[in-house]
Amino acid sequence: MSLSEVFDPGVLALPLYDDAHRTLADGIVTWCGDRAEAWAGLDTTDPAATGRAVLADLGRSGWLSHLDPDRPDSDLRSLCLRRQALAYHEDLADFAYSIQELTAAAIARHGTEEQRRRHLPGLAAGTSAGALAVSEPGAGSDLAAAVLEATPDGDGFVLNGTKAWIAQGDIADVCVVLARTGDGPGPLGLTTFVVDCSAPGFKAEPVGAIAPRSWAELTFTDFRVGPEAVLGERGQGLVVSLDALERARATVAAAAIGFGRRAFRLALGHARTRRAYGGRLADLQLVKASLARMDVKLSAASLLTARAAWAMDAGLDYARHSSAAKLYGTEAAGEIVDGAVQIFGAAGIVAGSTMERLYRQVRSLRIYEGASEVIEMTIADAL
Numbered sequence: 614m615s616l617s618e619v620f621d622p623g624v625l626a627l628p629l630y631d632d633a634h635r636t637l638a639d640g641i642v643t644w645c646g647d648r649a650e651a652w653a654g655l656d657t658t659d660p661a662a663t664g665r666a667v668l669a670d671l672g673r674s675g676w677l678s679h680l681d682p683d684r685p686d687s688d689l690r691s692l693c694l695r696r697q698a699l700a701y702h703e704d705l706a707d708f709a710y711s712i713q714e715l716t717a718a719a720i721a722r723h724g725t726e727e728q729r730r731r732h733l734p735g736l737a738a739g740t741s742a743g744a745l746a747v748s749e750p751g752a753g754s755d756l757a758a759a760v761l762e763a764t765p766d767g768d769g770f771v772l773n774g775t776k777a778w779i780a781q782g783d784i785a786d787v788c789v790v791l792a793r794t795g796d797g798p799g800p801l802g803l804t805t806f807v808v809d810c811s812a813p814g815f816k817a818e819p820v821g822a823i824a825p826r827s828w829a830e831l832t833f834t835d836f837r838v839g840p841e842a843v844l845g846e847r848g849q850g851l852v853v854s855l856d857a858l859e860r861a862r863a864t865v866a867a868a869a870i871g872f873g874r875r876a877f878r879l880a881l882g883h884a885r886t887r888r889a890y891g892g893r894l895a896d897l898q899l900v901k902a903s904l905a906r907m908d909v910k911l912s913a914a915s916l917l918t919a920r921a922a923w924a925m926d927a928g929l930d931y932a933r934h935s936s937a938a939k940l941y942g943t944e945a946a947g948e949i950v951d952g953a954v955q956i957f958g959a960a961g962i963v964a965g966s967t968m969e970r971l972y973r974q975v976r977s978l979r980i981y982e983g984a985s986e987v988i989e990m991t992i993a994d995a996l
């Protein structure tokens with residue numbers, strides 16, 4: 614796989630990126646190319662074990678090293694480039710990378726020095742798996758409605774309740790949990806904790822998904838934590854959680870571009886070789902129009918994502934930009950993959966084929982880290 618298949622060279626050449634980004638993009642594409650054979654044989658029937666193995670490989674290979682407090686940090690543009698390349702090549706690699714990143718970001722940005730030293734080196738090495746558990750069966754988009762209870766007990770707390778839809782939940786060693794401590798009304802009564810999943814009272818029940826990934830419902834039963842588990846300030850749990858999620862939004866857009874670009878490249882190749890009516894599919898005007906629309910959507914998504922990541926790296930207000938990138942990128946990826954399946958015809962829905970897997974993999978991006986409708990509200994409110 615060449616760099617120009619995975620990334621748009623015209624976008625990478627823009628002054629929104631510098632040479633270090635271009636070198637990084639080249640490096641991760643080469644690394645993914647080296648993994649292609651191994652990834653083609655991944656056992657997706659056991660996403661937990663496979664997820665752990667992929668995570669360990671990412672850690673060993675140094676792609677998570679910036680999460681270590683003693684190593685140089687990474688800017689958001691680099692995170693986006695890594696996610697685009699990983700998603701282009703292998704969903705499970707992007708998934709492991711992104712969840713590790715999300716968990717570590719909450720700890721790095723809001724944790725004490727002791728919490729950072731305790732949890733981040735393992736997350737950076739890929740030897741410890743992270744999870745960020747905020748959603749509940751009764752509170753998804755409306756996170757302020759979270760009810761998992763953290764009852765004061767001596768100088769610590771006892772957690773009781775359920776978290777739903779938690780990525781890496783069934784393999785997590787460390788988990789950031791949003792809980793109700795009742796310090797204030799509604800959203801001000803929430804606090805985040807960083808907890809050790811091997812402690813008594815933690816149970817993870819795997820949930821099967823449209824695209825196999827390590828995903829679980831978590832139950833906390835009389836789960837005791839000390840005061841050192843509080844992440845950030847008491848009563849500021851919603852702020853801590855939303856900060857991690859909002860920062861990650863542009864990276865979701867980048868992953869969407871990776872999935873979309875893979876589907877587009879495959880559809881283009883297929884249209885150019887598939888014989889029809891004495892010519893090629895690529896000669897048919899409606900097929901050409903479909904490919905052209907895909908190309909424009911990918912360009913627009915890439916530019917929105919680059920702008921959002923650049924704004925964050927420049928210390929500018931980025932929330933509206935990353936929301937726009939996430940909204941547009943994930944919706945566009947859905948349309949591109951759907952259009953690519955159409956160009957493949959029946960061959961596009963063969964179970965286990967790359968097109969069919971992309972079709973399943975791309976769907977959840979429009980729901981997690983802010984459903985499209987929620988993002989539209991956010992953008993409108995910022996106008």
Ligand SMILES: Cc1cc2nc3c(=O)[nH]c(=O)nc-3n(C[C@H](O)[C@H](O)[C@H](O)COP(=O)(O)OP(=O)(O)OC[C@H]3O[C@@H](n4cnc5c(N)ncnc54)[C@H](O)[C@@H]3O)c2cc1C
Pocket residue numbers: 744745746747748749752753754755777778779780781977980981982983984985986987990
């Ligand atoms: C693959 C995947 C991985 C996930 N990983 C995690 C994880 O690691 N940790 C975690 O805590 N959670 C995770 N989630 C949960 C995710 O954050 C929630 O699914 C998401 O916030 C939506 O919540 P919900 O599913 O409860 O849907 P609901 O909140 O019930 O919303 C359902 C639908 O209602 C509509 N809607 C909601 N709010 C509005 C609004 N304000 N205006 C208009 N329409 C609206 C939207 O169409 C939305 O899709 C994951 C979800 C998926 C699909």
